[in-house]
Amino acid sequence: MEGLAILCLLWGAAAATEIAAEAHPPPVTNFSISVKNLCTIYWQWSPPEGVNATCKLWYDSHLGEEKVISLKTFRIEEVALNERICLQVRSQCSVSSTHPSDAVEMCTVPPEGDPESAVTRLQCIWYNLRQMNCTWLPGKKAPPDTNYTLYYWYSPLEKSLQCTNYYTEGELIGCSFDLLKGKVSGSEKIQIMVTDTAGTIRPSYNITFLNSVKPEHPVITALSFQNDSLYVEWESPENFESNCLVYQVEVTDNKPELYRAEESKNKCHISQTPQDLPGNSKDKKCFVKGDVDRDTLYTVRVRAKASKYCFEDKNLWSAWSPEKSIGQKPDPTFYTVTLLSIPVAISISTLLLLLYLKRLKIIIFPPIPDPGKIFKEMFADQNDDTLHWKKYDIYEKQIKEETDSVVLVENLKKTSQ
Template sequence: MEGLPGLRLLWALAALGNAASEIAAETYPPPVTNFSISVKNLCTISWHWSPPEVVNTTCTLWYDSYLGENQEISSNNYRVEEVALNERICLQVRSLCSVASTNPSDAVEMCTLPPEGDPESAVTRLQCIWYNLSQMNCTWLPGKKTPPKANYTLYYWYHSLEKSLRCTNYYMEDQLTGCSFDLHKVNVSSSDKIQIMVTDTTGTIRPSYNVILLNSVKPDPPIITVLSLQNDSLYVEWESSENFESSCLVYQVQVTDSKPKTYRVEEAKSKCYISQASQELSGNSREKNCLVIELTDRDTQYTVRVRAKTSKYCFEDVDLWSAWSPEKIIGQKPDLTFYTITLLSIPIAISISTLLLLLYLKRLKIIIFPPIPDPGKIFKEMFGDQNDDTLHWKKYDIYEKQIKEETDSVVLVENLKKTSQ
């Protein structure tokens, strides 16, 4: 009986040791093992690992993995990500004994290798736009060290494909090189991603990768079906692409009248049904889009066009507007002949009136204020230079005297002849 307290003490010490070991095992679990990495498709990276070899039975394993700043805690011993492989990609994994554990194991890291080739030979500005949910267009610029006349090759993959496909429809757009391929919404959704890789057929340039969320969507332009003037209002009705649900598009209606400096843009938010008369003609009663705009001048010609973009409720709002629809014109264009003649006649009339007024004012001034004689001129004529005047009168007297003498002589000779006879 005397040894009983000693036994109890030994049991207590053993229990404490077991608890301490369990706590230590739970606090610091061993790291994961057999870490491996693989790449499939074009940009799908898969990391796999095995649980730690020695783990306490009370430890429920969780794994804390880091891909850059992207953290994920999961009980799965793998992680799959779609990442553009343009550089070295590394994943770090730590094991935990609980989700809330603050004492993980040491990190184990596994990285991919960067693509081969000179980084400056890879294409730049690789981007893709999904046109009308039916066709994907990808464009890019050549790299600084891309060989001239490089024969590019584009590969693509998304979840509906068993393997990556090669694009065949290449084109040039200014300085951009592009390739387009069919991509229908029936096969993919806006939450899917598409993997793109561009290289050349000879393998001389470094491959360039891109992973794109299918949210960069550009719809086709709408078609204006009805344009009319109703009760001093302009009524516009149009149809959009059938590839989109009615709630996935928003519109802008641009109305420009024939008068200068009048421009107005309205965003259509209302829906309408076609009128009964239109329905009877077309046999179609499906929902359409419309907008009613109040007018200030009915006797004016209006030019209307519409464009669309995807709604933020269905796709990411990247502000990719469609092209404008073909313009439609309604209303009467004012006769510019009258305005032209009026504009030309106004300055002519003003000029003539100004000239007549100036002449009238000059005549009126002469009548009201007659010119006053200059006394200096009068005295100058009376008492001017007498030498010239005296000489003038002397010449006149001599000339007149000579003529008189000659006349008298003739008369005298005639009288003498008569007397002699």
Template sequence: MEGLAILCVLWAAAALCASEIAAEAQPPPVTNFSISMENLCTIHWQWSPPEGVNATCELWYDSQLGDDKDSRAISLNNFRTEEVALNERICLHVRTQCSVTSTNPSDAVEMCTVPPEGDPDSAVTRLQCIWYNLSQMNCTWLPGKTAPPDTNYTLYYWYSTLEKSLQCTNYYTEGQLIGCSFDLLKEKDSGSEKIQIMVKDAAGTIRPSYNITFLNSVKPHHPVITALSFQNDSLYVEWESPENFESNCLVYQVEVTDNKPELYRAEESKSKCHISQMPQELPENSKDKNCLVISDVDRDTFYTVRVRAKASKYCFEDRDLWSAWSPEKSIGEKPDPTFYTITLLSIPVAICISTLLLLLYLKRLKIIIFPPIPDPGKIFKEMFGDQNDDTLHWKKYDIYEKQMKEETDSVVLVENPKKTSQGRE
């Protein structure tokens, strides 16, 4: 009996080993591999099970997109559907195996898409889309390097609730960027929802460009400040949230400026808006709105306040897409611009006058401290030079007097004595 039991055990073990060997046998590869395109960026691969598979083998299909190991999937289905941007060649590798954890799969069979036609440098670049205020999708791009300047771009979009792709009609420009926006209002936020985008031209001169956009790049509309007041030594700021957002899906920044801007972070919380002494001018439902109380402020200072918002990481992917700043609101005593103008003009005038006075004072001080040293040459020149001049003066005077005396002498008449004596005779 013991020997018979041993034989049964050995027979069972052999049968088990034989079944395992049969299960681990390498199955043949798939056949009739085909590929088809749906919508704008949806690829559908399909294949047929191989023939001649062992009856004990339960076929599983191991598929992977190119070299991307994260895209590997093992399934019983003989097809696979993926949403992929078709800007380049996309290949799917499929192997068959007899179990989920098989270490002996079949040879891989590959099926690839055909890349878009046209010059790659003509395709648009920096194609990106932002979900604006949960109501509108804004897509922008830059023209390709070799695209003609007069290219007439066309944007098509598709998502799961549309029967077919639609063409965008609201085009605009932002500097060098070209953009188009279309309505996309959903009742519930879904970060897994995808939007398929394709941009090309009507003439077919540029290469089409594709993009898959998740509904997680969200940029809200700017908030609106509804109340601004002083509460004792605190500044009370109240604002309304943008539409379409739930109460816990936004965070805020409040900028308060007196002499320099200062940022305050305020997450939406109704409890923060409850203060003990509410001003009479605030609405009754202010406790249900967003607010921030800033302590230690000066009532005599002029403050300017504005608020902006972004989507919270608890609801969407945090991509730091802040909204535009809200319109500014001010409170406090505004400084008189005339006073500052006069002050600014007075400062340079006062500096110029002070400089002139200082220069004059320094010049006078220099003369007092360092008086001029007499020149000995001038002294001797005055001593001897003046005497020579006086001597010459007197010499000239004597000559002049002599000349004057000679001119004033009386004329003496002299008679010839001989002529007189002859006359007498």
């Protein structure tokens, strides 16, 4: 009986401990919020007072739909401060407690100014793992003479810096700053804020992950015919590892027909020059197009994009490389003569066809004789012949008379002598 009593006491103590642990603890105290850098939010709080000694405090914090349960009395997040950001915190006596305290909420203050004055389409692209290019459009209600300013921050920096290299691309306004790969990691976040020097527009924030990468265009180093194939070789952009880029080759002949090659990731070892020796060569790629005609002019260009094995594939292709051509360009004289001879040939053919059709019509449909016309022509011919002979007799008679008179004159002169 005594053992049973001890067992009951122990069971009651455990039950009491469990009940105490599952009781509602008080809410946290001294809840505060602060913003550091540009978009780093610090939430801090103190443990609740009057908590049972058997309660091991955990803190359940909600940021939107993102839930974190931790023993820490703070939470740090990088969030774009374009709107009101709120964090709710509850204290509880276990990780999976179903009896947490009441929630305590702390929110940021939204940026001041008209929302329609803030810049739009703010985005940043990491160009060739060397510099960050950020662009935006002016807000609808922003003054036309607004002098924009961009600030940026990432973890190696002690404080935010101001961008100084501004430019325009059509309607877009942009600014670029150096961001070398050796100074940042692939998981780094870049905090961006765009405002104006006069404070007349609403600031705009952005958190940029280093996964939007746009490489520089490749450089074609070799273009040649090998047997019945077209061989293309190019150098990869700098700063990228060999397996972090994919390529696209565009081959155009003069027919014209457009040929797009498949993405090529194989290294080339076909051309061997002093520059290709180990230790001196850059990462080179190649593409071979079969069944080509050496008497045709081919124009080639290459572009690249980041591979999904190294970065998030956002289909950000580089610019096309400068074009290079190989083959024989057709003689323009031949095409000129051909173009000029076609209208002439058509004209002659048309004329001959008309003459042939007219002759064919006469043969197939001969004209019907007109008896009246025949008799008329017969009599007309006789009259014409009679007149002709009459004119001839009169003319001959005149010539004879004139000749005779001349003879008489000559005879008279001789007689007088």
